[in-house]
Amino acid sequence: MSATSSTIVNLPDQRTATLPKKNYINAEDGMLSWLLTGDHKRIAILYLISITFFFFLGGIFAGLIRLELLTPQPDLVASDTYNKLFSMHGIIMVFLFLVPSVPATIGNFLIPIMIGAKDLAFPKINLLSWYLYMAGGLFTLAALVLGGVDTGWTFTTPLSTHYLNTHVVTAGLGVFIIGFSSIFTGLNFIVTIHRMRAPGMTWFRLPLFVWSNYAASILMVLGTPVLAITLVLVVLERTIHIGVFDPTLGGDPLLFQHLFWFYSHPAVYIMILPGMGVISEVISTFSRKRVFGYSAVAFSSVAIALFGFFVWAHHMFIMGVSNYSALVFSLLTMLVAVPSAIKTFNWAFTMQKGSITFETPMMYAFGFLGLFTIGGMTGVFLGALGMDIHLTETYFIVAHFHFVMVGGMLMAFLAGVHFWWPKMTGRMYPEALSKLAAVTTFIGFNLTFLPQFILGYLGMPRRYHSYPPEFQVLNVLSTAGATVLGIGYMLPLIYLAWSLKYGAIAGNNPWQATGLEWQIQSPPLTENFLETPVIDYEAYDYEWLAHKTEHEVTTVG
């Protein structure tokens, strides 16, 4: 145990500590050994590098958007260009960053280890998943370089099918391919979690991170194909004019909306559920306490996945759906908020009477709790029909989804990266800098997006690059916040890279956390465990951990 009580970090003696001689990073050498790997950990690192690239690309577009919105006049870019900016920002951030963020990086790395397996069920499909991601990313980059797409990330018809001559087909095909990357990741996770748990690793002994990814994987497998067929139909409509969404040929644009949102609503749960899984792990570790109401959190993950399929038309309230439909979907939307709320209460009760310390992952987790709650609650406001009529397509919506996706999901992703960074790399990042980055991100985020709630409430429409001058102050605040936020995101890029060479050696379990991943070396061996672990204890069993010696805990591998 560490001598000071303000941190639980317990590192080996840095004078003598070294990285383990054999680990998955040095197991094989050469570019090809990485590009043709079947090792889930290496694939996770490949993904981490790729999504970081796309995150910063999407961030550049965000910067340009906020720059334009500094002034009420449309003076930085032309209207069409502005449309392209927010479209590319959305497409890249949703499909190339948020959807794969936790599952493809942290999930790929950890799920086999957390359940006591040597790898995922289908390693080759896992690698294929990454190549599909890269191919889809390339198509998206191609669309960008060729001139961009300006339909919004939502590809609304008949705008996308008939009234634009931008690169809708290229972008649509790119998203189609990325969709299959997502499907294969989810498929792999489901089979792995069902069939490859170690002896004694019963469903209710699994870490909650595994439950969350399992629920997200169900959504990936069942929801994404509907997006795939929708995009195929858009491409067919643009190229050979089949008329399925074209009113002049007898088609219905609302059909597109139904099919598109049937995926895109579960997509937001695909994005947030793995993040919630991270938060369960982080809050438990840094409160030194088992997660309050384990079964409730586990079941609510699955409930979010199930109910998430029943609410998609709340994105369509003003598009011409029937009153009856709107009522039903509004009611169901209220219901889907309940499991998320259950989780939030459980996290709070986990912390109660726990022994809380404020390492960086915990700081991000705290940020998540507050910001996700605000984002989630504003979602409930939007689910109410009367409010939605006024708030939809305004900056209120923009603020709402950025609170849940950036204040929620991205913070959870950063919490996870920091939490498992020592496990993945064997090195610790510099704590002071990381705390600074966390605080900077939190301040920058609030400054960027809180004004947007007010802007939306006051009536500023979204996707407009000019606005009435009375909105300028709030927009300037928002852009200022975006600058701070950008700095907050660049800092981890720098110090995490720095830590790869100069960071402190982490040892097996710097956080003194429970979980199979903390009982093996950092970085892990290629085959994860020297012998198959047998589990005879519950998840988050800190008492069990306290009574074990260092040696007993690490003989697993």
Next chain:
Amino acid sequence: MSSEHHDPANITNPEHADHHIVGPKTYAIIFVTLLTFTGITVAAAFVDLGILNPIIALAIASTKAVIVILFFMHVFYQSKLIKLTVASGFFTFLVLITMTLSDYMSRAWGLW
């Protein structure tokens, strides 16, 4: 040894369910049944049964599909996990169809 690792939450019982080898006789019966149903559905299309025509056509097609799934695809002999998986696929499909349909129907009472 199994009692040590008994997991009451694992309701899908995937262990050792997949050993039954389905033989040619079973397949032949299914084959003939499928062809018969095909004939019936073609014949039924020529008879005016009003609103029942599409219902019968879909019912026959669904029956054929179920037989193919249960016997050609072995699901009858497989674990609960596989059965639940198949069911969940069709459930989600039905959610897509019915909930979207409910929007269209409620905008056009009497026309459906």
Next chain:
Amino acid sequence: MDNAIAVAHDTHAEEHHHVALPQHRHHFETEQQQREAGTFGMWLFLLTEIMFFGGLFFAYLLYRNWYNPAFVAASNQLSIPLGTVNTGVLISSGFFMALGVWAAEVRKKGLLVIFLILTTLSGLVFLGVKYFEYKEKWEKHHIPGANFDISEFVNPPINPKTHKPIEQPLAPDMAQKTQVFFSLYFAMTGMHALHMIIGIVLLGWLTWRAQKGEFSSGYVAPIENFGLYWHFVDIVWIFLFPLLYLINRHPGS
């Protein structure tokens, strides 16, 4: 023994021979676990296919209801004999595929190869008939687009025996909606045919491997799982046939 995570035990030695097949992957403990994981994985992929085709089926459902007279008239342009034959051919291919799985399970290499070839041939016959049907649509100018010809729907030919039009004539705007039917016809059968083509290519590869004996020594998973895919494509056609060909064939109504 239920609910135990698969680990090799001696108590089972009499029941199954735990001989390590050359295709055994190191991250699985037993053959059984690997085979079950493979089947489960294939079924999850088929779920994605259900949802993929589901979008098309919904579009069809919607427009068949909105433009019912056009759909009836357009559907009657399709040939029932050809459609029925094709349905029979696909059902036969499913039968042959199932027999192929059986042959692999009882380790009869020759029979397996024969059944795989029969499955492939049936698939090719199906595609041949479809090509013929598509060609006929091209010749009659029933491909949606600039060259689409609605004259047959506005002025249906007269039946020489009854001196009545063989179809209800449609008003021009409803006659235009027959294009919606044909768009969906080509989209749905085209997507189905694409899946068949992929299947036939895979069948070619599997037949070659089967001929080399890869699937007649206990390793049946690829044949089994391909069979699942093939049967699924068959099921899609089982629904497409009545929905597209048999909307309303009653004379005089």
